[in-house]
Amino acid sequence: MPARLAGDAQALANSLPALLMDARKTAASLMLGAHGRRRAGTGEAFWQHRELLDGETLRQVDWRRSARSDRLFVREMERESPASLQIWVDTRPSMLWRNQTSRPTKAERALVVALALAMAAKAGGERVSALPSGQIMGQEETFLEALIACGSQFDTRSSIDRGRQTQILIVSDGLEPVEVWAERLRRLPSEAQSVAFILIRDPDEEAFPFEGRISFTAPGSDTPVIIGQAGAARDEYQRTYRLHFQALRAALASSWGSLISHATDQPALPVTLQAAALLDGRGVSEFKEG
């Protein structure tokens, strides 16, 4: 329940209805639908008719089909085996930042994208759960709250769905040191089929539109960094920034992960489509600039 959430996460949860609305819109655009397993099974979609084999009960006979010939037919449905999608959305303080009020915070955008994907996946019959608590997605609101609650720390050891084909979706700004990320990815169990990393960034984090003498403080941190001439330090900063993400992408690649980058001044739909295709195994993303 929302009351469990602490501080800033609570503020985030307060905008939950708006996030839900955005996520639904985006999810509706995805229209992924159920992706069949293309073999007979216990699904709902028709797969094939076959002759009744010995030992099968007459109850299985599709009489409508059988009446058209002399043999008895059985109607087989396509088998749908739900895969598992596990989502971690970063809601640490650094995600709750934006430099202009006209843009959503990174966390808001991250939640919208993640929830849209979750809804699409659930509609496709997949089992969706939040990391690290492992709460299964039921009601959308509840799941969103679970995502927010889980977002403050990343811990994959306990609750990875073992024994299933598991896809892991990480939505974060990736600003923690690359070593931290590498360690996290290394610890992901081998069952994880793939890791999709959606990198959410505020455009100003890259553009660095500051001038003059400024004391920079990261949210949640107490140690300011004083830059004497912010304007002069811009190029150097941007180089460091790019290097950081290149390192992150390299770390991901070694864990069969792929990275999609998204800036909060862009609409949420393209990145969601891209991520959906990636999760579906249909596309491979590139770390794109801008």
Added chain:
Amino acid sequence: MLTFGPLGITTPLALLALAALPLIWLIIRALPPAPREQIFPPAALLANLPNTEETPKKTPPWLAWFRMIALGLLALGFSGPVLNPVTTPDARPLLIVVDDGWTSAPSWRVVTDEAAQAARAATGPVRVLWTASGSSQTGPLEVLNPNQAAARILAAQPKPILPDLAAATSALSGLPKGQRILWFSDGVSHMGSQEFATKLTQLGAVRLRSVPQGAVAITRAAATSEGYSLSLMRAPATNRMQRLEAINNRGQRLRETTQAVVPTGVSFALESVIMRDVAALRVADARSAGGVFLLDAFDRRVRTGLIAERQDDQPLLSDAHYLEEALKPFTDLTRANLTRLIEAGLDALILPDAGELAPQDRDALERFVRGGGLLIRTAGPKVIAAAPNSLIPAPLLPEPRTVRGSMTWDNAGKVGPFERTSPFAGLATPDDARVTRVAVLAPETGEAAAAPARDAQELQIWARLSDGTPLVTARGLGKGKVVLFHTTAGPAWSDVAFSGLQVAMLRRVLAQAASSAIPANFVVGTAPLKPVLVLDGFGAFRAAEPTIRPIRPEEVQTLRPNIDQPPGIYEGGGVRWILQAASPNLRLDPLPAFANVERVDVAEKQPQSLAAPFLGVGMTFFLVDMLISLMLAGKFAGVKVPRLGQAKPKPNATLVTIMLIGALVFGGGHEATAQTARSKPKQSDLSLAFIKTGDGALDAQTQRGLEGLSRALRDRTSVEPGAVIGIDPARDDLALYPILFWTLGEAATETRPEVASALDRYMKNGGVLFVDSRGGGRTPAMARQITRAALRGIEAPPLAPVPNGHVLTKAFYILQRFPGRYPDAKLWVETDASAAASANDGVSPLILGDGDWTSAWAKASNGSTNALMQGFDGTGPSTNELAIRVGINVVLYALTGNYKADQVHAPALLERLGRRQAQPR
């Protein structure tokens, strides 16, 4: 003292602070402005930047300069800079001569400021000589120190008289030579100016400063048909253009001219409607006593009555109508019957054509006239038909004389010119007004002559027709006068009514009634004339002070205003004299050039301290600097995005210190005022009040009872009533009390009508009246009788016993009964239907009961203090305790109205709450 040209420094040591400026410069430059705070998630990346350029951590030069200037200003301010410093102190004793007559009044502020400055700048002894007010002084001039002298000069006011330089000259005698003399003159040559100047030059060097703005005097004013024509006299150095004002006797401006040119005589046009209220004419711009001309006889409006019974059926043929229309604009005219008018105590009565009066009416009228009233009658068929009597100036022939027929073309019937002694003197006689018929005086036979009363005075003929026939006659009777117009007021006998003449004549006649006092140049009075109203130096009206000497009647004509007899209006012995500030032949000539007198045209430059402006600008600079610092630190950077994990900004200690210093420097004087406001005790704004019955014992008991109830209210509720008040509804203001207690006496007494109406009003305006008939001890019939008698004249609403669930049962305590001294007491309130219909918010304006609660309350207050505890020993609360509870409910009902009626929903609410809590979360 250091001097640089016109600038002097009193404490040069403070300038040493300027030497510290370079050091401060270095410090300021070394302290960089605080960096701007910015929340930035990738701050950790920034920490790894290899070689970031640092801006020089220094204050920008322009800011440093700004601060240096501010510091420099403060240092200069503390060093005590003085403009025009006195470099060579003049040790000679200073004599300041000030012309404090009204001629200096327009520039009085300038004069006294300059004189006070000069006095303050003096180093030696100072003497001050006032040429107008000092004339009455005897003995040598007082020697003052500079500050004393300055204070006296600033406190002085100009006098409403002219300077008396002869007296001033004599006051100079005995002064030692070698004085430094400053003469603040009005610039007007007075009698003895030459001698005075000569005497001054003998005493020392004289510098003469004339007023920059002189006075304008109104020397004469004559009433004309359009207003007044004035003669003005202008002092030198006075604007030629002056506005004039007409003011009433309270000094309020009625009319104002546009600019008038002095000294040509001007005419001041005034509507006649205004003229009757004008008490004085005044020069508006250069205010002085001489610029005020007091007018006579218009100090109050004549209150006139028109004796006419009914409204007229045919107004255009009615005399009364013409009189009424003619006089309405000029007098306070009342139209009523004779008795009513005589009771009203008017100044004048007008009786249009009336014959024989009823004896009592005639007596009343005669008493009115003899008592000083003015009776104006107009002739007509009825007047001449009546027998001669004292209310007609002279006997009349029973037939009117026909002056004009329809075939007459000559001037017959024209109103002749007025004699100089006539009150109508000066009125123009219109050519077109003709009299057709006129009542004629009976020949003076012995019989007729005997008819007027014995004390009647001689017959006066105020107006005649051109052929000599009397048109207006008058005769004094007792203290009053009877005036007869020998034609009709309407058009029947004359068409004078259509011309303006009749109105003008009536006004002149009425003016006779306006002022009981006769101008003193007409009559020599017998008693001293005491001041009624006097002028001050600026020409403002002042009430007469007891120090003013009355004017003796014989000196009236020759008297000039002097310090003991200021200009103003004096009255006494039926005579009035107006002492004008400016005599008709006043001249205001410029002061001639005197030998050895140095004239100063501009004010002498006096030392002026510049510390305040320097300090002020310096401090302002610091305030601005504070804003700049805040701005550089990014405190005004606009709305910030969510401030996550940001450390609370620490209050800037330097800023706080500077603000505190600023507050001390600029706001130091305000401490005293803050405390006085607090010391006033909070007054209780609610008191229980009861209606005094006049029965002392009963009132005392009610008082005690209400005191007990007040105490209980204070103890148990948030109502904190003040002292109990006994009131008389007929006299006291009931609006202050939300509830009134009325304990009825033993006997049935009728309520006085004024009390009844006051209580009625009180109840209609939202008050609650609690009536206790104390019925328990009596027979019901008796109690009913007492109540009915008490409530007679009070519009009581329909009453019913307090129904179940009424607010009275739960306003504070939940009560089922209302016991007073008797446990079975009953309480009646307005019926629900009536209360719902009333505008009183459903609160019953009348609560009627018979429990004798006050005595129960009185006992409860005397008794044990643990009244509340009594319920716990199993006996239940005592009757007295229950009575107190009833009282508390009644008071709270009166105070809160139907607020508690909402409690009908309480059970439902409680039930709902219970269900909610039972639910598992």
